[in-house]
Amino acid sequence: MNLALDMMGGDYAPLEAVKGLQKYFSKSKNSSVVYCLGKQDELKTLFETYNLPAEKAIIFHTCENISYHEHPTRALKEKPGSSIAKGFELLASGKADAFLSSGNTGAMLVGSMFYLKPLEGVLRPTISTMMPKIGGGTGIMLDVGLNVDCKPQHLDQFAILGSLYAENILGIKNPTVGLLNVGEEESKGNVLCQATYPLLKENKFIHFIGNIEGRNIFNNGADVTVCDGFTGNVVIKLAESFYDIAEHRNLHDDEFISRFCYENYGGTPVLGVAKPVIIGHGISNDVAFANMLLLAEKMIETDLCNTIRQAFQSQ
Numbered sequence: 001m002n003l004a005l006d007m008m009g010g011d012y013a014p015l016e017a018v019k020g021l022q023k024y025f026s027k028s029k030n031s032s033v034v035y036c037l038g039k040q041d042e043l044k045t046l047f048e049t050y051n052l053p054a055e056k057a058i059i060f061h062t063c064e065n066i067s068y069h070e071h072p073t074r075a076l077k078e079k080p081g082s083s084i085a086k087g088f089e090l091l092a093s094g095k096a097d098a099f100l101s102s103g104n105t106g107a108m109l110v111g112s113m114f115y116l117k118p119l120e121g122v123l124r125p126t127i128s129t130m131m132p133k134i135g136g137g138t139g140i141m142l143d144v145g146l147n148v149d150c151k152p153q154h155l156d157q158f159a160i161l162g163s164l165y166a167e168n169i170l171g172i173k174n175p176t177v178g179l180l181n182v183g184e185e186e187s188k189g190n191v192l193c194q195a196t197y198p199l200l201k202e203n204k205f206i207h208f209i210g211n212i213e214g215r216n217i218f219n220n221g222a223d224v225t226v227c228d229g230f231t232g233n234v235v236i237k238l239a240e241s242f243y244d245i246a247e248h249r250n251l252h253d254d255e256f257i258s259r260f261c262y263e264n265y266g267g268t269p270v271l272g273v274a275k276p277v278i279i280g281h282g283i284s285n286d287v288a289f290a291n292m293l294l295l296a297e298k299m300i301e302t303d304l305c306n307t308i309r310q311a312f313q314s315q
Helices: 015-027 040-049 072-078 082-094 105-116 152-168 191-202 231-246 286-301 302-311
Strands: 002-006 032-038 057-061 098-101 126-132 138-140 176-180 207-212 224-226 267-271 277-280
Touching: 002 015, 002 082, 002 176, 002 286, 015 040, 015 105, 015 286, 032 040, 032 082, 040 057, 040 224, 072 105, 082 098, 082 105, 098 286, 105 267, 105 277, 126 152, 126 231, 138 152, 138 231, 152 176, 152 191, 152 224, 152 267, 176 231, 191 207, 267 286, 277 286
Parallel strands: 002 032, 002 098, 032 057, 098 277, 138 224, 176 207, 176 224
Antiparallel strands: 126 138, 126 267, 267 277
């Protein structure tokens, strides 16, 4: 495997990315080759300090970086030498099997659409997030911000994408799917939810169990929770605040609360595009970077993108 990692993305780049590489090489059984995109002189010094293997961590010099405040589409066009643009070039050309960055989220999403494009049959790619469950399990919610305005057909496809991810990456057999709503009855909800319910009910590619309420997300709700990106983003930001509050009150070591820490999951994949693209949190530390790389490995090993392609071709 060849992975492309944006070393200049994130609030603590490139130091935490370098430390994350060190952790990854110590954890991974495969230890893929990682193309490290960033400023050569700066990276070379850090690589020597942290004793990274030269044959595994290959510096790919980039002269520009896209900052958080820049307009994503304009920045990609005006900065072809940026670490994000070069990362997508490596991915699109086949030199890299996956691309990971904790940089400008908008640029990563635009790059996914511009360099890779959605898989045939996918109306809109989506991003998801892990949802820890009481009792030790883990679920997935999507969309969580990429598509703030959705049609029923989009949510119907998110259910398929989320189910394939839950089965192939989380190892959940025949994952259950729930529609996030304000009540359990089929007639509940806004226009979007009311129109989506019958589509999910008739979808033979998923195991739909009906509406679920917000209070059930973290317990016996569903393995895959489907919603529009506006709602999903509000939910995940609220969930992240639980951990921040708990940490401030010195309660973050609780067995359940500790699983809300972003670093445990590394990043979120863009589902519905041809190759693995993983977006990390802007405050990613070394643990998060290591877990991003391990997630990329698993997506490649399970051939998730091709599994999604085949699923949509068979519809």
